[in-house]
Amino acid sequence: MSLSPQSDPELLLAHTPYVRALARELVFDAALARDVEQEAWLAALEQAPRDPAAQRGWLAAIVRNLARKAWRSA
Numbered sequence: 813m814s815l816s817p818q819s820d821p822e823l824l825l826a827h828t829p830y831v832r833a834l835a836r837e838l839v840f841d842a843a844l845a846r847d848v849e850q851e852a853w854l855a856a857l858e859q860a861p862r863d864p865a866a867q868r869g870w871l872a873a874i875v876r877n878l879a880r881k882a883w884r885s886a
Contacts, residue, residue: 823864824856827871834872838879844886848878 831852835845852874861870 820860820864821857824853824860824867824871827868830868831871831875834875835879838876839882844882848875848882851878 832845832849835849835852836842839845839848852871855874855878856871861867
């Protein structure tokens with residue numbers, strides 16, 4: 813896995829409480845919510861948003877998409 817030049821893991825990880833809470837809100841199963849959160853971090857590290865100011869909304873979109881995907885497969 814190679815990090816994109818724009819990604820700063822410290823800046824992304826500052827959003828951990830938000831990402832965790834959103835995953836738990838969207839996926840009612842605690843274990844599945846943790847999986848969604850971890851997949852979101854992997855996706856975030858692989859391709860960061862172009863605008864660092866948009867990280868929170870961008871992370872929310874990733875979490876929502878992964879939650880939807882998890883719900884469909886369940």
